[in-house]
Amino acid sequence: MEKMPFRDAEVIMDVNAVIHDARFVTTETDWRQALPVLTGTLVTLRELRLSDAPSLLSMLATEEVARFISPPPTTVDGFERFIAWTHRERAAGNYVCFGVVPHGMDTAIGIFQVRQLEPGFATAEWGFAIGSAFWGTGIFTDGAKLTIDFAFNVVGTHRLEARAAVANGRGNGALRKIGALQEGVLRKSFLRNGEYLDQALWTILDEDWRRAKSVWGPRVH
Numbered sequence: 001m002e003k004m005p006f007r008d009a010e011v012i013m014d015v016n017a018v019i020h021d022a023r024f025v026t027t028e029t030d031w032r033q034a035l036p037v038l039t040g041t042l043v044t045l046r047e048l049r050l051s052d053a054p055s056l057l058s059m060l061a062t063e064e065v066a067r068f069i070s071p072p073p074t075t076v077d078g079f080e081r082f083i084a085w086t087h088r089e090r091a092a093g094n095y096v097c098f099g100v101v102p103h104g105m106d107t108a109i110g111i112f113q114v115r116q117l118e119p120g121f122a123t124a125e126w127g128f129a130i131g132s133a134f135w136g137t138g139i140f141t142d143g144a145k146l147t148i149d150f151a152f153n154v155v156g157t158h159r160l161e162a163r164a165a166v167a168n169g170r171g172n173g174a175l176r177k178i179g180a181l182q183e184g185v186l187r188k189s190f191l192r193n194g195e196y197l198d199q200a201l202w203t204i205l206d207e208d209w210r211r212a213k214s215v216w217g218p219r220v221h
């Protein structure tokens with residue numbers, strides 16, 4: 001059990017808040033030790049393994065995938081170091097990275113990441129990249145639903161942000177499709193290949209997600 005960050009009688013007034021906190025401390029401890037395996041219709045999301053490095057290199061280090069995201073590693077060694085880093089950051093409670101494994105395959109063909117923007121993940125940012133051979137297959141939607149559910153139901157996020165370069169048609173299309181709301185444009189906020197790009201800021205709130213799910217049922221179109 002984590003030490004409480006501060007001991008002010010005022011913050012322990014609301015019994016519900018204390019119960020709420022206790023629930024999240026417990027689940028938070030669990031995912032810090034090891035990520036769960038999440039099973040969707042088309043894919044499984046699981047912790048990355050060092051053996052995913054060659055597959056991730058061939059899937060993500062291509063021009064079309066990397067064009068609008070922070071440059072991925074360019075070698076198998078580089079991806080192994082990235083994977084080891086994801087494990088350390090997960091253990092530290094700062095970040096989670098799921099590998100996307102299509103049913104019938106053994107290795108990851110993409111990733112979904114969530115990082116805290118404030119301690120405790122109440123506001124968090126997610127990002128994703130999938131090998132282009134799997135674009136337009138429904139894998140994004142399947143993995144996105146699992147990741148968003150995990151952030152809201154397990155990690156305790158209430159506001160999930162995403163940034164996508166305005167010029168990234170598929171990235172913005174994917175976010176719109178999953179039900180994110182575009183709040184604005186962050187002008188010249190992302191340096192890529194020596195050029196500052198505008199990014200769209202997309203958000204999903206936990207209450208919107210739960211409402212949408214109750215209307216749509218388990219499927220998101």
Ligand SMILES: CC(C)(COP(=O)(O)OP(=O)(O)OC[C@H]1O[C@@H](n2cnc3c(N)ncnc32)[C@H](O)[C@@H]1OP(=O)(O)O)[C@@H](O)C(=O)NCCC(=O)NCCS
Nearest residue numbers: 065128129130134135136137140163164169170171173174
């Ligand atoms: C972002 C990514 C994971 C989405 O996966 P995907 O399989 O391509 O996504 P989908 O095909 O399910 O959805 C994309 C939507 O955008 C639409 N779209 C494609 N090009 C578009 C464009 N130029 N403008 C607007 N919408 C576009 C597609 O038609 C699709 O909507 P539809 O299913 O209603 O037709 C994938 O494209 C990827 O890995 N891109 C490279 C990495 C990246 O840019 N990550 C995002 C950082 S925010």
